[in-house]
Amino acid sequence: MTVTRDDILRQLSGVALPGGGDLVSRDLIRAVTIEGGTVRFVIEAATPDEARALAPYQAAAEAAVKALAGVTAVQVVMTAHGPSAKPAPPSLKIGQHPTPQQGGPQKVSGVDRIIAVGSGKGGVGKSTVSSNLAVALARQGRRVGLLDADIYGPSQPRMMGVNRRPASPDGKIIEPIVAHGVTMMSIGLMLKEDEAVIWRGPMIMGALQQLLTQVAWGHLDVLIVDLPPGTGDIQLTLCQRTQLTGAIVVSTPQDVALLDARKALDMFQKLKTPVLGLIENMSSYVCPNCGHEAHIFGHGGVAEEARKLDLPFLGELPLALEVRVAGDAGTPVAAGDGPVAEAYARLAHRLIAGGMA
Numbered sequence: 001m002t003v004t005r006d007d008i009l010r011q012l013s014g015v016a017l018p019g020g021g022d023l024v025s026r027d028l029i030r031a032v033t034i035e036g037g038t039v040r041f042v043i044e045a046a047t048p049d050e051a052r053a054l055a056p057y058q059a060a061a062e063a064a065v066k067a068l069a070g071v072t073a074v075q076v077v078m079t080a081h082g083p084s085a086k087p088a089p090p091s092l093k094i095g096q097h098p099t100p101q102q103g104g105p106q107k108v109s110g111v112d113r114i115i116a117v118g119s120g121k122g123g124v125g126k127s128t129v130s131s132n133l134a135v136a137l138a139r140q141g142r143r144v145g146l147l148d149a150d151i152y153g154p155s156q157p158r159m160m161g162v163n164r165r166p167a168s169p170d171g172k173i174i175e176p177i178v179a180h181g182v183t184m185m186s187i188g189l190m191l192k193e194d195e196a197v198i199w200r201g202p203m204i205m206g207a208l209q210q211l212l213t214q215v216a217w218g219h220l221d222v223l224i225v226d227l228p229p230g231t232g233d234i235q236l237t238l239c240q241r242t243q244l245t246g247a248i249v250v251s252t253p254q255d256v257a258l259l260d261a262r263k264a265l266d267m268f269q270k271l272k273t274p275v276l277g278l279i280e281n282m283s284s285y286v287c288p289n290c291g292h293e294a295h296i297f298g299h300g301g302v303a304e305e306a307r308k309l310d311l312p313f314l315g316e317l318p319l320a321l322e323v324r325v326a327g328d329a330g331t332p333v334a335a336g337d338g339p340v341a342e343a344y345a346r347l348a349h350r351l352i353a354g355g356m357a
């Protein structure tokens with residue numbers, strides 16, 4: 001049996017690295033060649049220090065590839081750029097007219113599942129849920145991507161603690177950034193801080209298409225897409241052009257938020273995107289001083305709505321100061337321990353058990 005490049009990358013994506021990700025998702029594999037039963041490849045670290053840290057994983061990489069049927073010999077070379085060989089600044093410009101697409105919604109290469117996280121109303125915690133869910137899934141061993149598609153108000157760079165511009169040395173492919181074990185990309189990383197995006201629909205569609213197809217996502221079990229609030233061009237483009245596993249709708253229990261959540265649900269149904277379930281965020285507040293539990297935005301409204309619409313209710317997430325503080329500090333609360341991290345772990349487990357992530 002002849003081994004293929006994809007077989008090799010699949011094996012190498014099983015070699016997990018400290019700090020999250022694996023040899024493939026962190027984009028460290030270069031120059032894969034196959035000659036008969038002999039496989040050669042290069043592990044290319046960014047710096048000599050990184051190469052030293054990766055040295056113990058070279059043998060694991062070799063063993064993983066050797067385990068493939070048809071492979072008789074494996075030669076791995078570890079290289080490192082000198083400190084001066086930093087990735088070139090991105091020459092790829094985000095924002096262009098979309099290229100025509102034949103046929104119906106398409107898959108994103110290497111990505112097994114795509115979950116869109118939406119809300120009708122802004123500020124209900126959709127970005128918070130997206131980042132925390134991504135981190136919780138990664139902690140349970142899934143290969144997770146996070147795409148911040150909130151073109152008008154990208155908040156994932158702040159929430160995931162990333163402010164480095166992704167490199168695009170060839171001007172065609174963008175190398176995503178790995179943070180908290182999640183491969184992430186946001187349009188916010190490609191814009192200057194304080195730069196406003198003033199685009200019409202076609203430009204937005206083109207930018208989304210670039211973020212999906214020109215980012216080297218690697219092999220992912222699931223890509224979480226953090227949508228902007230509402231029911232606009234991004235939602236329409238994503239649902240019509242990309243094969244989605246489904247959508248999750250986040251709402252607070254407040255009536256006014258639920259009203260908008262219904263619109264988002266209606267949109268996903270019209271676009272024939274399966275709704276995987278609803279999440280109630282800011283469900284209850286436990287006073288850190290006296291332990292009293294209050295329901296600032298009401299309670300149970302989202303579960304009730306899910307029941308009425310015969311949709312799965314995926315869970316409640318509390319309103320907690322630590323959630324906001326962790327988000328602002330760039331380390332999602334799900335990366336730590338405690339009741340909120342546990343709530344996210346349960347949510348992640350439920351999605352994995354259901355084959356959704």
Ligand SMILES: Nc1ncnc2c1ncn2[C@@H]1O[C@H](COP(=O)(O)OP(=O)(O)OP(=O)(O)O)[C@@H](O)[C@H]1O
Pocket residue numbers: 119121122123124125126127128129150153155228229281282317318319320321323324325327328
């Ligand atoms: N459960 C929570 N407990 C405390 N603060 C929260 C919680 N969920 C979200 N927040 C905070 O509320 C604010 C809005 O959250 P977030 O940005 O996630 O909402 P959004 O729905 O994505 O908003 P937008 O519509 O602006 O994209 C953030 O400051 C966030 O830290």
